[in-house]
Amino acid sequence: MSNSLVLVINSGSSSLKFALIDTVSGEATLSGLGECFGMPEAVVSWKIDGEKHEHALDAEGNHHQQAVDRIVVLLEELGMKQDIVAIGHRVVHGGEKFTKTVKIDESVLEEIDSLSDLAPLHNPAHVIGMRAAMAAFPSLSQYAVFDTAFHQTMPAKAYTGAISQKLYTDYGIRRYGFHGTSHYYVSREAAKVVNKPVEESNFISVHLGNGASVCAIKNGKSVDTSMGFTPLAGLMMGTRCGDLDPSIIEFLLKKGWSQQEVFDELNKKSGLLGVSGLTSDCRGIIEAMENGHEGATLAFELFCYRVAKYIGSYMVALDELDAIIFTAGIGENSLPIRSKILENLKIFGYREDEEGNAAARFGNAGVITKPNTPVAMVIPTNEEWVIAKESMELLHA
Template structure:
């Protein structure tokens, strides 16, 4: 089956066509691309998808798209699994826009544009939040007045769910453990980063919350912060607006604020060259990651594996070392030689006497979305 995977942003469309019957990753990916400048050079998402369809004519060689899978950031507490898209689903995704104002409106435009460009082709929505729907209420609720939850939907949702779900399945298979019996901690570390506690193959807890701002120190996001900091700044600085504060926390904080750069490779190089600001940034970041790993190890009653994934998690052996060096109390030990070996497959990077294995598992959200799309359309 040929599946078109679409990820619509406010000003861009990232896409990939996958042949789900291909034996290897290279065989599965038929075409991929990125269309940018929507709203400026390209008038809207419909025009962008028309350009995409034209670009796909040559690699498809006359073949037609059988199904379309959409990455949707926020499903709220409405969508706990992938769904076939119809008008009512689009309306619900639109209604959830206040929870993800930068993402869901763009997704809605993309859904409508895909319907216009590929009429009659079944479409599936795969939600970043869905995997975290198994969090129990005592985990996802905040200790705030009840109407915050009932009227405004203020609760923890979690993100990167498609990646956490995919990596959990790969790791369980790799270790020969039934997924339903698998307890682990998954560290999805990229410019945006989150950690998930896996209990019996499902999400028990995750570091992101009501928005992707919560949890770890990230490339440009602050991560966890005392809420009173925000009210204090607003009260003391008459020129500060809520919009400006939101921009600071999401786009001007994290590694960028401390080290002056949000690229992990650059920050690591600077630390190794003796830059004290870079060292401070990496100390802060690795400490926060290790603290969450330790807490989630307790939450799941003892993890059977620690899993690194995503851009930094898969590629920065230096940062993996910084994190695991803080986990000695758990008996977790990294094999530095194995840690430095790069690869595009699941692998163990811990020593033989490590209390639990440390894995690096490449994530593949497009593949996961395509597989979920095929499963739902076939059903």
């Protein structure tokens, strides 16, 4: 068994994803999911050789700890536990405090927890997951890898809000950006495709999943990104509204909506789901659109239009552009959405290569524009590998 295995944990408020990553190949030798935490049907599931297995958690008690304890048992049963050299944790928000991966100790846990105001759904859950993993693997070094860290290279003109500086100094209100590990990974892979050093490469990275963001990458560094103070800003997403006139919040509050109702509406009932009135799933939107559903058609058009608008605006942040990169669940697999976005960018010279677009799906990378036109490509993301590699590098530092 390899001595390059890192257990990657992504702990959410009601779930916990895990993967055992070989940092040499980038392959996940084991992956699984704990879900429905806090509910009677809480369960941990995993796949071995394509076969799914499940383990129900006790109705009472700490489900995060139970899930990690079950992962330990599973690793022991498979004879893998002794080969794990480190544990890497995904952390959504590092604020301005964390600009790179760090080894976890009590002070780091306290710092991550202190940033919970910036990510109330995520950071407290990360800390719970970290404590559970530290209890289960007391002898292993554990590392925190931050979604926001890649974007700490943004210039002040990109991260500063057009608001009183007091709001920044007192409360840290600014653009932070997310999906940093994904944008980092695909930009490094894309540099290989265009055969240039990363430090001389310029991309617009388009991460399209249930959460979605665009990132302008200049000479290998993030210089602007669409998500903001929280992951609600920027693009239209599965259930999130993206950019919206902030006065709408005041308007709804005056209409008698509670703060929680407004939060739930913008975060959980908007985006593809809200506009279509059907579903947050891109595949369901396209299927309904093909059957003539007006709400689904509008959701599709709006989604593609807003992505293209962001891509166009981010050309301002770059002196040159080597390629647009599509990645994540929708970006890697949805041929109609990529096709429509490129059609919306025709003023810039983009022309879809239909065969190339059809081939670059289901884990396959590839260029999806015609020769002698501006380049757009698909690069499957691998955030877990980034987390595992950065943990391994710090372990050996």
